Amino acid sequence: MPRAAVEQGVLVGRAADEVRSFKGVPYARPPVGELRWRAPRPAAPWDGERDAGQVGAICIQPPANGDNGVGPPPMSEDCLTLNVWAPADRARDETAPSPVMVWIHGGGLNNGSGTAALYDGTRLAKRGVVVVTINYRLGRLGFFDHPALAAERGPGEPAANYGLMDVIAALTWVRDNAAAFGGDPENVTVFGESSGGALVTRLMISDAARGLFHRAVVQSGLGREQGTPLDRPRADGGASLQERGAALAVSGGPAVATADQLRNLPGRSFLSPAPSFYGGDLLVRDGVLVTEDVEAAFAAGREAPVPLIIGTNSAEFWWMKPSELSPYGAIDDAMTEAERAAFLAAYGGQEGYDQFVLSDLVFNEPARHLARLHARNGHPTYLYRFDVVSAAMPEPHAGATHASERQYVFDNLTASPWPTTAMDQRAADAMAGYWTAFAAKGDPNGGGRPAWPQFGSAPDTLLEFTNDGPVAKPVPFGARLDLIEAYHARVR
DSSP: OOOOEEEEEEEEEEEEETTEEEEEEEEEEOOOGGGGTTTTOOOOOOOSSSOOOOOOOOOOOSOOSOOOTTTOOOOSSOOOEEEEEEOOOOOOOOOEEEEEEEEOOOOOTTOOOOOGGGGHHHHHHTTEEEEEEEEEOOHHHHHOHHHHHHOOTTOOOOOOOOOHHHHHHHHHHHHHHHHGGGEEEEEEEEEEEEEHHHHHHHHHTTTGGSSSSSSSEESSOOOSSOEEEEEEEEESSOOOOHHHHHHHHHHHHHHOOOHHHHSSSSSGGGGGOOOOOIIIIEEEEOOSOOOOOHHHHHHTSSSSOOEEEEEEEETTTOOTTSSSTTTTTGGGOOOOOHHHHHHHHTTTTTHHHHHHHHIIIIIIHHHHHHHHHHHHHTOEEEEEEEEEOOOTTSSSSOOOOTTTTHHHHHTTTGGGGSSOHHHHHHHHHHHHHHHHHHHHHHOOOTOOOOOOOOOSSSSEEEEEETTTTTEEEEEETTHHHHHHHHHHHHOO
């Protein structure tokens, strides 16, 4: 069995299919008891050898809703572990270390884990990269504040963004230990989807994460969302994070007044009522790790100067109408009559508007906007649109739905929730090939795949993943996105 000597001790992994794996590896101490709602502490050393053949517990979260990115039980607050897949021992004359790819799962900061079969890193590792998947604290255990917690903090102490602190702690562990698996700590790519993509953009604007990664991939990771300050109202008038925490203790939550009382409650106490991801309960501007919103930081050129892949799926939220009562639906409420008329015309009427405008408002236009800003700031940028649709996908989707690209990125079609065909495998080969090439050299091109043009020259060009293969083309529906860009400029 393969062994790896990390800073905490020796790990005993497993070898199969030309890949070494090490699972359930602690990268921080369990955030329990006095360590709940505190910055993660370095993992404790162990004596002798530690078996790394099984994944750890997933973090406390609501019951799985059928998402194949959640991972198997049990769940626990003792969940700060990671998993590593590395190419098998190389020939003795091969001394160059492998690129490292660190995956940040999605799930609205409420669900998910790095242990799901969907995120098994075997097939990516066979392409010559070291793959790391991580767990981080979720929900109110990971993104939370309360006046009682604020009262015990010292000046300048980070707060509220505990899940993001966990991700930074995991990246620090990777920097310090990547070489033990044949990985290059000077060539780390962070990649994440949905809320995991949103965490990638926050890593890009956080001083604490600077230098811990060298390329970034944002898959359906929003871009124009607002963070909620700790002790001030949001820009839209919403309550501060501390006010939200105090309200939880009054209505529907545990009646508590002190930090000790909060820490003595069972972790599952904080699952209900469910926190709102986009509505401000979990996206935090804490003033230390995250001092401004993502769009503002990119606009000012303060993001990490690293190569970036960013993109979305063609029918992200096809099922959600803007008239529905949701935080997403509210983002078009400030439209003037003239703007609404222009939007309806651009979408071909109410039906098209209802089906596509939220996907454009939340994902497609923000991705194009961040790509424009990052390229304008002089950094290599690659924009994509994922439009691969399996014949057996069971929804009236009219495109690729939110999160449906993950099984292609990891080349893990066996984890697909629907049957796949040779077409899907060709798409997975292409997408995994682009991603691993980007991790190796900051440019996704090579390997005989269709050329992916760098973003930033007029007209805006992206790579679209289709059932017939990748195609470079102008950004689809640019006129719609232009209307959204003008709308945001007016309401900002």
